[in-house]
């Protein structure tokens with residue numbers, strides 16, 4: 406058995422778990438679904454309540470940087486995902502940002518009617534894509550599988566939420582471009598978990614979540630990436646916060662320059678303040694060290710589960726095809742997850758038979774993985 410204490414001693418990211426407020430006795434393997442509370446979040450939000458909202462009131466829009474928050478936080482997220490400067494805006498849910506990205510991509514490919522989706526991707530992605538196809542109503546439809554000559558846009562989750570498989574962004578983006586289509590990536594299970602290089606990959610659009618690996622809190626704002634070459638498109642959700650001069654209250658719509666035009670309504674300032682703390686923590690960690698720790702932890706967990714016997718594993722053994730979670734299968738998955746929770750190990754059950762464990766290197770110690778394996782052995786029963 407690997408010496409987990411030694412790995413913890415040598416871990417270059419060892420200081421990070423202490424920066425999170427986790428209940429004692431809990432091994433939290435659900436940070437890919439709702440990241441835990443960073444200790445710095447409470448004072449940051451308290452300061453905003455007391456000093457900005459509580460004292461400066463409406464003057465805070467300019468004086469305390471509220472107007473600038475979506476682009477400021479977007480810029481920080483952009484550094485995590487390898488985006489060009491000025492190509493990410495934070496705000497709105499992932500679902501809403503998907504609508505914005507798909508609508509923009511479809512507008513850039515008039516005459517093409519297909520949205521190519523990956524079977525089994527996160528449901529909201531397919532629901533939103535289907536909703537847009539119905540709204541356009543000009544023969545637009547979803548297509549499963551590889552793109553073809555009628556495909557306007559390829560929509561794919563980068564790390565599969567059910568299996569933890571990471572899709573090859575460079576190759577799939579090139580495949581979309583080869584048939585004249587655009588690529589929209591959903592980074593919900595990638596940002597803050599795996600190295601990303603959107604600009605280098607040639608990605609056209611991307612969206613993602615703030616409350617998973619970015620630890621921005623429940624319902625944290627998501628984000629939208631638009632490659633600079635596509636930022637001239639007129640947004641379908643043409644809101645006043647994407648207007649060139651919102652406070653001119655003009656009757657006609659004139660989009661702001663650049664990524665700012667993808668703002669829609671009044672930004673969620675409290676949510677952005679919490680998200681900014683989580684993003685800052687992720688930026689403070691060395692991404693190469695984070696990836697190494699993630700893979701080492703998931704390998705230990707997968708090998709440990711295999712040694713127990715009785716579990717299937719959906720997560721690829723090949724580290725290059727693995728995100729930052731481990732998904733086991735077992736006919737009694739739901740009952741086992743319940744017993745794990747009673748032992749203080751939190752993961753989640755995904756029907757019909759999946760036990761999903763998020764591997765969050767910023768918030769976990771190697772010995773947590775050891776404890777989770779010991780509890781898994783116990784929870785599995787005889």
Ligand SMILES: *Cc1c(COP(=O)(O)O)cnc(C)c1O
Nearest residue numbers: 498499500527529562566591593
């Ligand atoms: C979590 C997740 C979402 C969630 O979307 P919301 O609009 O924030 O509810 C979307 N897509 C993927 C791939 C996810 O994993």
